[in-house]
Amino acid sequence: MKYDVMIIGAGPGGIYSAYELIRNRPDLKIAVLESRHKLENRHCPIDGKKITGCVNCKSCAIMNGFGGAGAFSDGKYNITNDFGGTLYEFIGRDTAIDLMNYVDRINLEHGGEGTKLYTTAGSEFKKICMQNKLTLLEASVRHLGTDINYKVLENLYREMEPHADFFFDTPVRHVRVIDGGYEAVLDQGSVTADRCIVSVGRSGSKWMEKICRELGIKTKSNRVDIGVRVEIPAVIFSHLTDQLYESKIVYRTEKFEDNVRTFCMNPHGIVVNENTNGIVTVNGHSFEAEDKKTDNTNFALLVSKNFTEPFNDSNGYGESIARLSNMLGGGVIVQRFGDLERGRRSTVKRIEEGHVRPTLNATPGDLSLVLPKRILDGIIEMIYALDKIAPGTANDDTLLYGVEVKFYNMEVKLKKNMETKYPGLYMIGDGSGVTHSLSHASASGVFVARDILKSL
Numbered sequence: 110m111k112y113d114v115m116i117i118g119a120g121p122g123g124i125y126s127a128y129e130l131i132r133n134r135p136d137l138k139i140a141v142l143e144s145r146h147k148l149e150n151r152h153c154p155i156d157g158k159k160i161t162g163c164v165n166c167k168s169c170a171i172m173n174g175f176g177g178a179g180a181f182s183d184g185k186y187n188i189t190n191d192f193g194g195t196l197y198e199f200i201g202r203d204t205a206i207d208l209m210n211y212v213d214r215i216n217l218e219h220g221g222e223g224t225k226l227y228t229t230a231g232s233e234f235k236k237i238c239m240q241n242k243l244t245l246l247e248a249s250v251r252h253l254g255t256d257i258n259y260k261v262l263e264n265l266y267r268e269m270e271p272h273a274d275f276f277f278d279t280p281v282r283h284v285r286v287i288d289g290g291y292e293a294v295l296d297q298g299s300v301t302a303d304r305c306i307v308s309v310g311r312s313g314s315k316w317m318e319k320i321c322r323e324l325g326i327k328t329k330s331n332r333v334d335i336g337v338r339v340e341i342p343a344v345i346f347s348h349l350t351d352q353l354y355e356s357k358i359v360y361r362t363e364k365f366e367d368n369v370r371t372f373c374m375n376p377h378g379i380v381v382n383e384n385t386n387g388i389v390t391v392n393g394h395s396f397e398a399e400d401k402k403t404d405n406t407n408f409a410l411l412v413s414k415n416f417t418e419p420f421n422d423s424n425g426y427g428e429s430i431a432r433l434s435n436m437l438g439g440g441v442i443v444q445r446f447g448d449l450e451r452g453r454r455s456t457v458k459r460i461e462e463g464h465v466r467p468t469l470n471a472t473p474g475d476l477s478l479v480l481p482k483r484i485l486d487g488i489i490e491m492i493y494a495l496d497k498i499a500p501g502t503a504n505d506d507t508l509l510y511g512v513e514v515k516f517y518n519m520e521v522k523l524k525k526n527m528e529t530k531y532p533g534l535y536m537i538g539d540g541s542g543v544t545h546s547l548s549h550a551s552a553s554g555v556f557v558a559r560d561i562l563k564s565l
């Protein structure tokens with residue numbers, strides 16, 4: 110059967126494009142091709158008892174399957190143009206915010222009702238940050254929490270399933286331009302459609318490079334964010350997190366004038382492993398349910414590296430640093446801030462004697478052997494800057510997990526409507542390099558669905 114639209118990847122980008130198409134034209138023939146499992150069949154083998162660390166599964170259950178990388182995330186939908194992607198450069202600032210608000214309403218209608226929307230608007234912390242050489246970025250953030258986020262995905266799937274053909278465990282190997290449409294080449298057979306939306310996320314980055322090469326679609330790759338995940342007693346940041354939940358704070362270092370920023374703040378959350386193409390890095394999330402809350406808050410401190418000619422493999426650079434930490438620690442390394450400052454590694458004993466109980470079983474070690482000096486110096490400077498607005502951040506027992514790397518997909522050359530040079534072939538979400546977040550990826554899905562609806 111030839112479909113009207115096929116969607117490759119069932120992460121937020123793919124889901125919300127399918128949702129918008131179905132909502133407006135339930136008569137359309139839609140195929141969703143997802144390389145991994147249905148939501149209920151996604152299981153990470155780490156159980157905290159027998160398996161405590163990443164075992165490098167062939168395909169990561171945290172990153173792949175219905176819901177994409179967002180399925181077990183903290184479900185923080187940031188409604189802002191200040192971070193999370195550059196969707197606004199394509200569709201305009203107002204449209205981008207409208208679409209993010211629209212996605213928020215869909216989430217509320219599908220199980221998110223009653224969750225809290227935090228906002229920086231009118232916050233007294235803006236001034237306090239400014240007085241301490243820190244900048245608080247503007248945003249509203251809907252915090253669904255990992256559990257409600259999962260429920261929303263379940264509900265969306267239940268509603269869409271009768272109106273679309275979902276193919277799970279179906280990796281698309283190639284995309285071919287055929288007469289009057291596109292062909293997705295599978296391990297066995299193929300699927301064809303008039304229009305094709307590609308939304309394969311970060312885990313599909315290598316695949317995207319290949320597809321763009323095969324189709325002669327131009328790309329560029331020059332950014333990677335590298336840093337650590339900080340874990341502290343929740344009470345140290347509670348005045349900020351109670352009011353804002355997530356605060357995106359930027360610090361400009363004195364030494365190198367680099368920007369260091371907080372990223373993905375998880376009050377009462379846990380630190381987790383993330384496996385991207387076999388490389389183990391660190392991430393974090395938190396649950397909405399009271400009984401799953403921990404005594405700690407975690408957030409990342411990241412430094413952006415933008416490379417210039419002739420180097421153009423920013424992800425390769427980030428991967429090398431992550432590999433180094435994997436080589437030394439067998440996975441993620443954890444170090445007390447006090448040990449880092451004293452120039453010594455952390456040991457199991459020193460971590461046990463500390464007052465912060467780690468929520469991830471990582472290998473105690475020395476991050477200064479892994480992170481480039483310029484990046485590490487920036488992170489240390491920022492920890493002391495944060496200590497001024499949240500005293501205790503620079504305590505000896507503060508835990509630093511490394512490395513956290515935000516790989517950016519190469520940016521695909523797209524028209525303003527997110528179409529490639531091929532009419533009807535769209536590339537959206539994190540895989541396109543345009544978005545880096547749940548809300549932007551989802552909004553890009555709604556946007557292209559509407560573009561397709563207009564053209565039908």
Ligand SMILES: Cc1cc2nc3c(=O)[nH]c(=O)nc-3n(C[C@H](O)[C@H](O)[C@H](O)COP(=O)(O)OP(=O)(O)OC[C@H]3O[C@@H](n4cnc5c(N)ncnc54)[C@H](O)[C@@H]3O)c2cc1C
Pocket residue numbers: 117118119120121122123142143144145171172173174175176177178179180181182183184185186187193279280281282308309310311312313316373381383392393394537538539540544545546547548550551
């Ligand atoms: C642990 C964790 C926590 C996070 N927390 C947050 C948060 O709180 N807030 C936030 O804004 N962002 C968060 N993020 C980031 C967010 O999840 C992503 O930005 C978002 O999921 C991107 O959506 P996407 O649809 O572009 O891609 P993805 O969600 O990555 O989905 C892509 C899908 O495509 C599939 N795919 C890949 N290749 C192929 C192929 N060849 N054929 C078929 N299918 C394929 C993959 O299996 C995957 O399911 C988090 C990420 C992680 C890993």
